[in-house]
Amino acid sequence: IAGITQAPTSQILAAGRRMTLRCTQDMRHNAMYWYRQDLGLGLRLIHYSNTAGTTGKGEVPDGYSVSRANTDDFPLTLASAVPSQTSVYFCASTRTSGSGSGELFFGEGSRLTVL
């Protein structure tokens, strides 16, 4: 089934540990995004990538890094996790070439708890 796969779906992590959230899409979308969702705050953009090989910072990038080595994969890394990074993380993608609105397609989310 075409779409976005995120892993893990849920993780409990000790503060100070390194963690990578994985995101893979098979729709050949060139743009990908990472959002975090927190109660009462909606979704906030962490990092984005308009095309393979490029990345950019969103609204809340501190403490996170991303890479985009190819079209399909867009991992998000927490180098040293802190409790404030407890959140639900969503990966999304969109096609930016040709016609269309740039509608975002979302993964199912990764729930991360940092203790």
Added chain:
Amino acid sequence: AQSVTQLDSQVPVFEEAPVELRCNYSSSVSVYLFWYVQYPNQGLQLLLKYLSGSTLVKGINGFEAEFNKSQTSFHLRKPSVHISDTAEYFCAVRRSGAGSYQLTFGKGTKLSVIP
């Protein structure tokens, strides 16, 4: 930059009653507007979108929204809600045209349908 304000964080409504979820946006340039729905423990899926043309937009599951440029609003409506409409709804905006596909989301409105 664009911003979105969802005026109600929670909206309870009885089954088969009409509902309106309010969304106002701010932007110095022309925009595209979106409504997404999130069911419990799932990712977001697109309900409807306004790109151009008719200001009344129809989406899935009987929802519709009206773009009002003078009032900078994009309210979501449904004439008769079902229990299955219980979910969180997010309004989102991005600048129109090509080049920037990042969505800015509102903080969400939780719709609770009461039997």
